[in-house]
Amino acid sequence: MVLFESVSSILPARVTAPPKGFTKPTINRAKGPWLHLTNGQQIFDAASGSGSLVLGHSDDEISEVISGQTSQITAYSGNVFKCDIVEEYANSLTEKFLPSYKKIVFASSGSDAVETALKLSIQYHRFTGNSNKHKILGRKGSYHGNTLAGLEVAGFLGRKQPYLACLPQYTKASHASCFDCPFNLIPSTCDLECATSFEDAILAEGPETIAGIVVEPIVGAAYSGAVPDSRYFSEVRRICDKYDVLMIADEVLTGFGRTGRLLAMEHWDVKPDISITGKGMGAGHFPISAVLASKKISDAFSGGGYEFQNGQTFSLSPVGAAVGNNVVRRISGSSFLENVEVLGQKLIKELKESVLPEIVSDIRGRGLMIGILLNQSHKGLLDNPGYHIETLRNIAIENGLLIYPSHGSPESKFGNHCLLLPPLNIDATHIDFIVSRFSMSVQQYLEVNGYFHD
Numbered sequence: 001m002v003l004f005e006s007v008s009s010i011l012p013a014r015v016t017a018p019p020k021g022f023t024k025p026t027i028n029r030a031k032g033p034w035l036h037l038t039n040g041q042q043i044f045d046a047a048s049g050s051g052s053l054v055l056g057h058s059d060d061e062i063s064e065v066i067s068g069q070t071s072q073i074t075a076y077s078g079n080v081f082k083c084d085i086v087e088e089y090a091n092s093l094t095e096k097f098l099p100s101y102k103k104i105v106f107a108s109s110g111s112d113a114v115e116t117a118l119k120l121s122i123q124y125h126r127f128t129g130n131s132n133k134h135k136i137l138g139r140k141g142s143y144h145g146n147t148l149a150g151l152e153v154a155g156f157l158g159r160k161q162p163y164l165a166c167l168p169q170y171t172k173a174s175h176a177s178c179f180d181c182p183f184n185l186i187p188s189t190c191d192l193e194c195a196t197s198f199e200d201a202i203l204a205e206g207p208e209t210i211a212g213i214v215v216e217p218i219v220g221a222a223y224s225g226a227v228p229d230s231r232y233f234s235e236v237r238r239i240c241d242k243y244d245v246l247m248i249a250d251e252v253l254t255g256f257g258r259t260g261r262l263l264a265m266e267h268w269d270v271k272p273d274i275s276i277t278g279k280g281m282g283a284g285h286f287p288i289s290a291v292l293a294s295k296k297i298s299d300a301f302s303g304g305g306y307e308f309q310n311g312q313t314f315s316l317s318p319v320g321a322a323v324g325n326n327v328v329r330r331i332s333g334s335s336f337l338e339n340v341e342v343l344g345q346k347l348i349k350e351l352k353e354s355v356l357p358e359i360v361s362d363i364r365g366r367g368l369m370i371g372i373l374l375n376q377s378h379k380g381l382l383d384n385p386g387y388h389i390e391t392l393r394n395i396a397i398e399n400g401l402l403i404y405p406s407h408g409s410p411e412s413k414f415g416n417h418c419l420l421l422p423p424l425n426i427d428a429t430h431i432d433f434i435v436s437r438f439s440m441s442v443q444q445y446l447e448v449n450g451y452f453h454d
């Protein structure tokens with residue numbers, strides 16, 4: 001696996017624990033779902049650029065769009081001019097593809113879109129006469145990007161730990177995974193205590209200070225693939241309305257087809273006030289993200305001389321808009337999205353049939369966003385943050401499969417789980433490949449770690 005070790009001028013930066021016994025191989029080419037390493041090895045990419053490559057690597061059509069657009073216009077002063085391709089893209093989103101939203105603020109990364117959404121919520125309340133509403137609350141076991149404000153609202157201790165001293169640390173709502181219910185209840189008899197914990201957090205902080213709450217529809221890196229009870233989001237919506245608190249959905253990972261819907265919140269037919277998208281919007285070929293504002297929010301900013309105090313150099317990118325336009329047209333068809341759901345169901349079913357419950361305790365998710373939780377009862381799992389999932393990841397790479405490991409945990413312990421986030425335009429043979437290489441890797445992991453004998 002080790003190709004060569006050379007000195008790199010890039011400051012090593014990780015959001016997870018350091019890898020054990022692993023030297024990065026070099027990759028210079030990728031096409032479709034395949035990574036081609038410089039040592040000749042070919043690896044199926046089920047991490048797909050942290051879930052961004054919804055149409056696979058090096059897409060020919062997107063390459064043409066990028067080169068066509070860069071020969072026309074690539075950047076402009078948004079304060080002075082309008083630009084057709086950017087206007088066209090924004091209008092197509094609000095009028096055709098995502099009509100629940102009336103205005104859009106573009107950004108570049110998921111993190112800066114989250115930051116923008118938090119600012120938009122605070123300014124919304126200022127403009128509507130509630131300037132004391134300035135806190136945004138989040139949940140345990142959640143991730144909302146890598147800015148200070150994003151880390152504050154998130155519940156991913158491993159990632160926020162170095163910055164705790166400068167974060168306000170508002171009360172967190174509980175996580176909402178039924179597999180390990182934080183209230184030790186089961187869905188058939190519970191009263192959605194996980195949703196009520198948002199109400200408790202709002203009351204503890206003072207409703208008059210709360211601008212919004214932020215949730216991932218399906219949890220990403222912080223607790224791979226955790227899906228809440230089907231009644232959960234309507235109850236959260238009800239609580240938000242009760243206290244004049246904005247409901248913000250962070251769909252940076254779940255949005256743009258990943259779960260088999262353009263936005264994952266459509267699965268529950270719940271309409272947030274603000275949604276945040278990123279990753280798949282530019283299909284991993286161009287960094288573009290967005291904050292989508294519902295009519296209620298948009299109305300507060302139209303007329304009356306109020307303008308959203310915001311702006312970044314790359315907020316209005318003609319190239320991003322051209323790429324986004326191409327991507328949304330290609331992924332929004334019902335047959336494309338249905339196929340994502342069907343392939344996801346096949347992946348979950350076949351994984352459950354082929355991997356050993358001794359090592360994998362939960363397989364969950366929706367569409368092609370599948371989370372796999374390693375059995376937490378294994379000796380040493382929690383004492384060695386990330387060791388097991390990193391080990392499994394390295395074995396899977398040897399077997400030609402890249403998975404996306406994570407160490408988040410709702411209860412502040414380190415978790416060992418991973419996501420499978422393949423490109424969305426794969427087919428059933430690719431699912432078979434993932435299942436066979438993943439289960440083979442789990443077997444080998446058991447041989448390395450000897451858990452059968454513990």
Ligand SMILES: Cc1ncc(COP(=O)(O)O)c(C=O)c1O
Binds near residue numbers: 216220253
């Ligand atoms: C739910 C969620 N929000 C925000 C982000 C941050 O996005 P980015 O890494 O593009 O800044 C991520 C990234 O993984 C994410 O999964």
